[in-house]
Amino acid sequence: MNIWDSFKIALSSIWNHKIRSILTMLGIIIGVAAVIIIVAIGQGTKKQMTDELFSTDKNAIDIYYEYIPPEGETDMFWEEPELTSEDIQTLAEVPGVKAVVATNQGWGMMTHDDEQGEMQITGVGAEFFRARDIQVVEGRALYAADNDGLNRVVLIDTIARGKFFKESENPIGAIIDLNDNPYKVVGVYESPLPEQFRNPETGEMLMPRTVISMMFGNREIEQLQVIASDPENISETGRLAADTLTADKGLENGQYSTNDFEDYERELNTMISLLTLLIGSIAGISLLVGGIGVMNIMLVSVTERTREIGLRKAIGATRRKILLQFLIESITLTSLGGLIGIGLAAVGSILVSEFSPITASVSPLIVLIGVSFSALIGIIFGLLPANKASKLSPIEALRYE
Amino acid sequence: MMKLSDITKVYGKGSLEVPVLHGIDLTIEDGEFVAIMGPSGSGKSTLMNIIGFLDYPSSGTYELNGEQIASAKENMLAKLRNEHVGFVFQQFFMFPRDNAIKNVASPLVYAGVSRRERTARAKSLLEKVGLGDRMKHLPNQLSGGQKQRVAIARALVNNPTILLADEPTGALDSNTSEQIMKLFTQLNEEGKTVIIVTHEEEIAAYAKRIITIKDGCITEDRRVSS
Numbered sequence: 001m002n003i004w005d006s007f008k009i010a011l012s013s014i015w016n017h018k019i020r021s022i023l024t025m026l027g028i029i030i031g032v033a034a035v036i037i038i039v040a041i042g043q044g045t046k047k048q049m050t051d052e053l054f055s056t057d058k059n060a061i062d063i064y065y066e067y068i069p070p071e072g073e074t075d076m077f078w079e080e081p082e083l084t085s086e087d088i089q090t091l092a093e094v095p096g097v098k099a100v101v102a103t104n105q106g107w108g109m110m111t112h113d114d115e116q117g118e119m120q121i122t123g124v125g126a127e128f129f130r131a132r133d134i135q136v137v138e139g140r141a142l143y144a145a146d147n148d149g150l151n152r153v154v155l156i157d158t159i160a161r162g163k164f165f166k167e168s169e170n171p172i173g174a175i176i177d178l179n180d181n182p183y184k185v186v187g188v189y190e191s192p193l194p195e196q197f198r199n200p201e202t203g204e205m206l207m208p209r210t211v212i213s214m215m216f217g218n219r220e221i222e223q224l225q226v227i228a229s230d231p232e233n234i235s236e237t238g239r240l241a242a243d244t245l246t247a248d249k250g251l252e253n254g255q256y257s258t259n260d261f262e263d264y265e266r267e268l269n270t271m272i273s274l275l276t277l278l279i280g281s282i283a284g285i286s287l288l289v290g291g292i293g294v295m296n297i298m299l300v301s302v303t304e305r306t307r308e309i310g311l312r313k314a315i316g317a318t319r320r321k322i323l324l325q326f327l328i329e330s331i332t333l334t335s336l337g338g339l340i341g342i343g344l345a346a347v348g349s350i351l352v353s354e355f356s357p358i359t360a361s362v363s364p365l366i367v368l369i370g371v372s373f374s375a376l377i378g379i380i381f382g383l384l385p386a387n388k389a390s391k392l393s394p395i396e397a398l399r400y401e
Numbered sequence: 402m403m404k405l406s407d408i409t410k411v412y413g414k415g416s417l418e419v420p421v422l423h424g425i426d427l428t429i430e431d432g433e434f435v436a437i438m439g440p441s442g443s444g445k446s447t448l449m450n451i452i453g454f455l456d457y458p459s460s461g462t463y464e465l466n467g468e469q470i471a472s473a474k475e476n477m478l479a480k481l482r483n484e485h486v487g488f489v490f491q492q493f494f495m496f497p498r499d500n501a502i503k504n505v506a507s508p509l510v511y512a513g514v515s516r517r518e519r520t521a522r523a524k525s526l527l528e529k530v531g532l533g534d535r536m537k538h539l540p541n542q543l544s545g546g547q548k549q550r551v552a553i554a555r556a557l558v559n560n561p562t563i564l565l566a567d568e569p570t571g572a573l574d575s576n577t578s579e580q581i582m583k584l585f586t587q588l589n590e591e592g593k594t595v596i597i598v599t600h601e602e603e604i605a606a607y608a609k610r611i612i613t614i615k616d617g618c619i620t621e622d623r624r625v626s627s
Binding site for chain 2: 005012308311312313315317318394
């Protein structure tokens with residue numbers, strides 16, 4: 001008797017007990033489907049989060065102030081030290097630093113002719129345009145002199161230009177009204193925002209940061225970013241820049257720090273791996289329970305078919321042949337469950353990808369692992385019933401009622 | 402030739418020991434037609450199981466064609482059953498979901514015979530037992546007598562030397578019983594050793610040698626001259 005004969009006997013036995021087989025397979029189906037979907041979602045999420053966090057501005061790193069309370073004090077009021085153009089100059093001279101982006105923020109109501117709308121204002125220096133690769137499409141960029149001289153000049157983005165100015169109208173030199181104060185438009189720049197993030201109702205504008213500081217009363221530099229000439233050394237360059245600034249400012253109860261991307265990435269990976277492991281073990285328990293179900297039903301099957309086993313032995317089946325037959329039956333049962341589980345997982349992954357931003361995909365490797373694992377469960381939990389069947393005495397088995 | 406010497410069989414252990422056979426000495430030549438008779442509990446079925454390699458004797462020796470097999474391992478017994486013995490049971494014992502051909506061919510599966518060969522042999526044997534028109538029928542579509550014919554064809558499929566039948570007509574009416582016994586007689590005339598276990602005189606009357614067992618001992622061994 002070859003494996004194929006055993007397999008056919010196994011299939012017909014499963015087919016003859018359809019409902020029982022389906023119920024038995026359910027544990028395996030759910031377990032395998034859960035494992036595969038969770039791994040697929042985990043991988044998809046990891047890829048997506050990694051892409052989002054690290055793909056844009058890969059060579060830019062933020063520098064921020066961190067307050068360190070003196071010994072014994074905890075919740076003291078503290079103030080960030082003022083940063084000036086001189087500090088930016090210091091940072092720009094740090095080895096590996098390509099550019100320094102120092103900005104502050106403002107928000108205002110802009111009026112021009114009959115049009116009125118809110119504007120997001122970013123206060124920048126002359127270096128901003130090169131560092132961020134801002135494309136000026138009309139007029140000019142900002143000069144260092146605009147900051148030094150507190151010139152009340154602005155650049156508007158292409159969205160604001162479309163909203164406030166007619167196509168034929170030349171915005172350069174126009175005097176616009178912002179929070180009841182006049183400013184002169186000196187340029188129009190291509191909005192760097194990706195299409196999907198643009199709000200057609202509002203635009204953005206750039207202004208010398210000294211002017212924002214003066215008009216809005218906030219600090220001249222609120223956000224500080226260093227752009228490294230070599231993206232590979234971004235973390236080292238950022239740390240060096242932060243340390244240089246800390247030393248230069250002679251800080252006592254605080255320091256400048258950077259977000260370490262590698263730490264982020266490592267933390268993220270650990271978190272996702274941990275989550276996958278956790279849910280994976282729950283799925284593993286489901287597989288274990290499913291396996292016990294298989295063992296139970298196989299034991300029932302052995303008892304029910306005692307006379308068949310006796311007859312097979314009487315016509316010359318050896319222990320090995322009987323063992324193999326029942327083992328193949330349990331492997332077929334669990335593998336079939338595994339395959340159905342994979343099919344379910346594939347459908348689930350498509351649904352997840354369709355209705356959520358996560359892209360979950362079932363890889364061929366995981367399919368292979370899924371099938372082999374469910375077959376392994378068939379072997380492990382089929383061994384005991386198969387062994388029981390093979391050890392039946394032919395006379396007692398034939399006499400069994 | 403089968404030669405059983407001082408065969409005993411004891412069931413259970415220790416104080417629960419139940420002796421079933423007490424020192425059976427029996428020689429059956431090839432081509433004999435033997436009936437083993439005795440009341441229930443006499444040990445005739447146990448003797449048949451030992452002759453048919455379904456069970457081990459507790460002591461004694463068993464020679465088949467001059468080879469001693471009393472101490473054979475279970476795998477060896479399975480092989481001997483497959484090669485030398487064809488069983489026919491009172492309850493027929495069919496594979497209920499397989500048709501007549503598949504039921505007849507089933508021992509060949511364990512003998513490693515190819516599918517084509519299996520089907521061919523099964524078909525010719527079904528013709529021989531008079532079921533040429535019932536080959537594709539399932540067991541539940543066959544009468545008791547027809548089922549027993551399928552069982553006999555199955556017993557013959559491996560071309561065994563011994564045909565062992567345990568109360569083969571026990572579940573059949575007298576008319577059908579007669580047909581089945583005529584089939585056994587025919588097979589014996591063709592050269593098969595036929596051993597039938599029965600408690601019915603009429604059935605035993607077909608045999609050429611009648612062995613009577615009582616309380617685990619052979620009490621009578623007579624040859625019937627026809």
